[in-house]
Amino acid sequence: MHINIQTLLIQIKKICEHRHVKLTAQRLEVLRLISQQYHQSISAYDLLNLLRTSSLPHAKPSTIYRALHFLLAQRFIHRIESTNKFMLCKYFLELSHNFVFFICNHCKQVTEQTIKGVEEILHHTAKLRGFVISNNIIESHGLCFNCTNSTHVSITNSSFLSQRK
Structure with a gap:
């Protein structure tokens, strides 16, 4: 985008x-x-x-x-x-939105994605524990699509080469 x-x-x-x-x-x-x-x-x-x-x-x-x-x-x-x-x-x-950050550990790209329903789940779970949420931030670390594919290709190629020796 x-x-x-x-x-x-x-x-x-x-x-x-x-x-x-x-x-x-x-x-x-x-x-x-x-x-x-x-x-x-x-x-x-x-x-x-x-x-x-x-x-x-x-x-x-x-x-x-x-x-x-x-x-x-x-x-x-x-x-x-x-x-x-x-x-x-x-x-x-938007006045408010629920979101999660997807953070690539390799290229450092950060993607903000809106999500539906997570706020209700968090507030319901907190209520069961007697906890009141004032703020929530959801961050997920891993590999983005491009890095997953390039890492997979690199791993596959290096595995293939080491098997051939």
């Missing part, structure tokens, strides 16, 4: 105006940088380095963290808990 970053940023500007929240130039630039990493997640310090080379050479870590805090609060981005990295929310136009 290919996105038009300019169109995306225009949509987000309109959403911020509608919500009466301020999308500063720095927040917008951080969002643009995250948007360029469409199928990847990025760390705060990698964002800081990109920000310093692209538009704000004297940016400080607090600049990034304030922008990330705002973008997370507005649900434009997600934090990948297991890697402490950030990525664009593909479904930010």
Whole structure:
């Protein structure tokens, strides 16, 4: 899936105006940088380095963290808990959605996929234990389709070659 970053940023500007929240130039630039990493997640310090080379050479870590805090609060981005990295929310136009992250251990691609019914299962199970869920993040680590196929081919070929010797 290919996105038009300019169109995306225009949509987000309109959403911020509608919500009466301020999308500063720095927040917008951080969002643009995250948007360029469409199928990847990025760390705060990698964002800081990109920000310093692209538009704000004297940016400080607090600049990034304030922008990330705002973008997370507005649900434009997600934090990948297991890697402490950030990525664009593909479904930010929806008021809320349940999702799972599929994170490739090999190529580091991160795919956000909406899922139906998991929230009800989690809340039901929590209720049985007397637990109230305030937040849930589901992350699955493994190999994406491309890496599974290339790994399978590599394993198959190396097994075949070692058997022939």
